[in-house]
Amino acid sequence: MAFKPKIPIALLLLTSLLAICAGLALAMQDPELKQCKHQCRHQRQFDEQEKEQCQRSCDEYHREKKAQERAERRRSEEGSSREERYEEEELGGEHEEENPYVFEDEDFETRVRTDEGRIQVLEKFTKRSKLLRGIENFRVAILEANPHTFISPAHFDAELVLFVAKGRATITTVREEKRENFNVEQGDIMRIPAGTPVYLINRDENEKLYIVKILRPVSVPGHFEAFHASGGEDAESFYRGFSWEVLEAALKTRRDQLEKLFGKQTQGVIIKASKEQIRSMSQHEETPPRIWPFGGDSTHPFNLFHKRPSQSNQFGRLYETDPNECKQLQDLDLMVSFANITKGSMAGPYYNSRATKISVVVEGEGYFEMACPHLSSSGSRGQREGSGSSRRRSRSGPTYQQIRGRLRPGMVFVAPAGHPVAVIASRNKNLQVLCFEVNAQGNIRFPLAGKNNIVNEFEREAKELAFNFPAREVEKIFRNQDQEFFFPGPSRQPEEGDRAFE
Ligand SMILES: *[C@@H]1O[C@H](CO)[C@@H](O)[C@H](O)[C@H]1NC(C)=O
Ligand SMILES: [Cu+2]
Numbered sequence: 001m002a003f004k005p006k007i008p009i010a011l012l013l014l015t016s017l018l019a020i021c022a023g024l025a026l027a028m029q030d031p032e033l034k035q036c037k038h039q040c041r042h043q044r045q046f047d048e049q050e051k052e053q054c055q056r057s058c059d060e061y062h063r064e065k066k067a068q069e070r071a072e073r074r075r076s077e078e079g080s081s082r083e084e085r086y087e088e089e090e091l092g093g094e095h096e097e098e099n100p101y102v103f104e105d106e107d108f109e110t111r112v113r114t115d116e117g118r119i120q121v122l123e124k125f126t127k128r129s130k131l132l133r134g135i136e137n138f139r140v141a142i143l144e145a146n147p148h149t150f151i152s153p154a155h156f157d158a159e160l161v162l163f164v165a166k167g168r169a170t171i172t173t174v175r176e177e178k179r180e181n182f183n184v185e186q187g188d189i190m191r192i193p194a195g196t197p198v199y200l201i202n203r204d205e206n207e208k209l210y211i212v213k214i215l216r217p218v219s220v221p222g223h224f225e226a227f228h229a230s231g232g233e234d235a236e237s238f239y240r241g242f243s244w245e246v247l248e249a250a251l252k253t254r255r256d257q258l259e260k261l262f263g264k265q266t267q268g269v270i271i272k273a274s275k276e277q278i279r280s281m282s283q284h285e286e287t288p289p290r291i292w293p294f295g296g297d298s299t300h301p302f303n304l305f306h307k308r309p310s311q312s313n314q315f316g317r318l319y320e321t322d323p324n325e326c327k328q329l330q331d332l333d334l335m336v337s338f339a340n341i342t343k344g345s346m347a348g349p350y351y352n353s354r355a356t357k358i359s360v361v362v363e364g365e366g367y368f369e370m371a372c373p374h375l376s377s378s379g380s381r382g383q384r385e386g387s388g389s390s391r392r393r394s395r396s397g398p399t400y401q402q403i404r405g406r407l408r409p410g411m412v413f414v415a416p417a418g419h420p421v422a423v424i425a426s427r428n429k430n431l432q433v434l435c436f437e438v439n440a441q442g443n444i445r446f447p448l449a450g451k452n453n454i455v456n457e458f459e460r461e462a463k464e465l466a467f468n469f470p471a472r473e474v475e476k477i478f479r480n481q482d483q484e485f486f487f488p489g490p491s492r493q494p495e496e497g498d499r500a501f502e
Contacts, residue, residue, distance in 0.1 A: 033062040066106055086223050100129030101370065102405035103412040108142070111226070112234055114268030117145035117209075122412055124222050131374050132414060135356050135438050137221050140412060142360070143211040145202045150273040152232065152265075153199040158215040158224035159332055160192040163304075163434055165362045167209035170282045171200045173299070180299075181284040187305035189321065189336050191328035194218045197229065201273060203282040212360050214436045216332060234268040299328065304338055315345035316425075316486035335440035339433045341366070341425040346489040348422035353444040355437035357415045359423075361407045364431035367494065368413055370421040371400035404494075407431065420448055424489050451484040 040046070040054035107128075108120040122140040125132035139158070145151060145167075162171075168185045174197040183203070184190060192198050202209035217224040231237030239247060240262060244255045251258065273281075304319045311318035320337035321329060329335065335355065341347050343364075376399040405413055407423075415421040417439065425431035437443060447453045455463070455478045460471040467474050481487060 030062060032065075033058055036061065086220065099403055099405055100131055100375075101372075101403055101414045101416075103128070104408070105410060107412075111141075112269045114232075114234060114270045116149045116268075116272055117143070117151070117270035119143050119269070125414070126222070131416070134416065135358065135414070137216055138358065138436070138438055139215045139217065139222070139224060140358060140360065140436075141213045141215060142410070143209070143213065145209040145270050146272075147202055147204050147206050147208065148273055148275065148278050149202045149209075150271050150277070151200045151202075152235075152269045152271070153197050153229040154226045154269070155195050155197050156192075156215065156224055156226055157194060157219040158217040159194045160213055160215050161329065161332065161334060161336070161436075162190050162192065162211050162213045163336060164188045165210045165212050165360075165434060167202060167207045167211075168204045169200050169209050169211070170203050170285065171198065171301075172281070172284075173198050175299075181281070182301050183282060183285045184301050185303070187303045187319075187338070188301040189304055189328070190301035191299055191332075193299070201278055201281050203278050205275075210362075212362075212434055214334070214358070228269060230265050231262070232265045232268045232271070237262055237265075302326075302328075304336060311485040313483055313486050314342065315483065315488060316341040316347055318347070318485065329440075333439055333441050335437040335443070337435045337437065338362075339423070339431075339435065341423060341431040341433070341486065343425050343430050344427045344489050345486055346422055346424040347486055349420050349448040350422075350485070351420045351446050351448065352415070352417055352437065353446060354417050354441075355439050355443040356417050357421075358436045358438065359413050359415070360434045360436075361409050361411045361413075362432045362434050363409055364429040365406075365408055365426040366424050366431040367404060367406045368415075368421060368423045370403040370415055370419050372403050372416075372419055373398050373400050375401040375403065407433075424493070427489075427493065447485060449478075450481045450487060453478055453481075 036058035037055045040051050040058060043051065043054065046054060103122055107123050109123065110118055110120050112119040120142050122142075124136070124139065126136045143151070164184050164186055166186060168183070171182045171184055171190060173180050173182075173192060182190065215224050226235070227238045228235045229237060229239070231240065242250070244258065247253075247258055248255055304321065307319055307321075309317040310320050317340045318337060319340075321335050326335075339347050341364075349369075405411075407413065423431065423433065448455075455474070458466065460475075463469075463471045463474040
């Protein structure tokens with residue numbers, strides 16, 4: 001029996017190998033990128049600057065590779081119908097191994113792209129992870145348009161709420177034989193009911209228009225389509241879905257005339273407009289002064305920034321719609337808010353009692369941290385880890401995965417109900433975040449630090465028993481921070497290339 005002791009050794013080796021593999025898998029998103037950076041850091045002949053440069057070129061290479069992969073995926077998708085794609089999206093959980101709460105450029109599908117702008121639609125939330133089922137029927141889209149452009153008429157099979165993040169537009173809707181023009185600017189929120197024909201212009205001569213939309217499909221849950229009236233290079237007119245015979249009869253026009261009409265628009269959905277056209281269209285606003293929310297037509301836009309901020313100090317400002325006073329959003333059970341976090345400061349930690357918050361970074365940089373029990377690996381749940389941003393503790397009960405994600409303009413992140421979250425602005429720039437809160441009715445924001453934090457409200461005995469610490473000491477700590485909601489940020493921030501973000 002000479003080899004008997006070898007079995008435990010082999011087992012030991014195997015388990016430690018497995019542990020290492022698992023550990024590595026947790027710590028990285030893309031093994032190739034990780035390897036590339038690792039090699040950069042360990043080049044003896046490189047000085048610090050060269051090491052950094054080397055790591056940056058890794059990132060670049062990685063981005064290009066991803067872009068190529070996406071292009072290939074798109075090409076292969078072109079063959080399949082929308083319906084097949086819907087089904088694919090339904091499968092979900094494709095990249096469950098990544099942090100499922102953060103979305104960036106590559107997670108958007110470009111639906112319209114011309115020389116003058118683009119419309120991007122974020123992938124279905126449940127494509128990433130089943131944990132996002134609660135907001136499955138909401139989609140986020142971003143419209144960018146160059147100065148003095150026209151975005152062609154279309155309607156959507158979805159309820160739509162838009163927020164003007166940057167720039168100045170004139171939005172035109174048609175409701176039962178009535179045309180309405182609305183001049184909107186940064187901070188304006190507007191509801192476009194499902195099926196409403198809408199077109200718009202960027203009426204600014206210099207500034208790009210940047211509109212963030214949230215859509216709730218009304219026909220196919222979780223999926224929406226644009227129906228273009230005129231069409232163009234990148235989109236067909238829905239009139240073309242009919243035979244010439246039917247069109248001839250319906251429009252009482254000969255086919256050759258119709259062919260001319262529908263063949264004329266060779267540009268896309270977003271096109272340049274002349275100064276005169278813009279001037280004329282932006283002067284058509286004939287709406288009475290904005291009297292919302294105190295009566296008036298509830299489809300009129302209203303400006304979030306004209307309200308008093310609900311939280312405000314030197315570390316940041318929070319503007320929010322009140323679901324009770326905001327009729328436009330009421331039936332969607334939606335709330336819109338905007339946090340302007342001063343550079344070097346942070347918002348939270350706090351959690352929402354019922355609402356799941358979808359945040360879009362409009363400006364600035366920073367990161368967020370969130371505690372998530374679903375992705376914690378210990379305990380009996382057997383769920384997988386988030387991204388490399390893992391910090392595990394060895395407990396047998398529930399543990400909380402520390403979800404962390406770097407934030408840049410255009411990025412989207414989700415904080416589900418009940419999940420404690422904090423958002424931290426970089427030291428160089430204010431972090432400005434637009435938020436859609438889904439399931440807003442009756443939602444309460446519970447602060448976990450600062451004035452009114454939940455622990456302060458506990459009874460002395462409860463504090464003592466819960467923390468096994470003198471109540472006085474517990475109180476001392478939870479009363480140290482006398483600011484509310486916005487606080488000075490951490491003195492040390494994770495650096496670019498920090499392991500937690502790789
Ligand atoms: C955010 O705050 C900064 C600094 O106070 C200010 O310059 C900026 O205009 C604010 N942004 C918005 C959208 O209010
Ligand atoms: Cu979770």
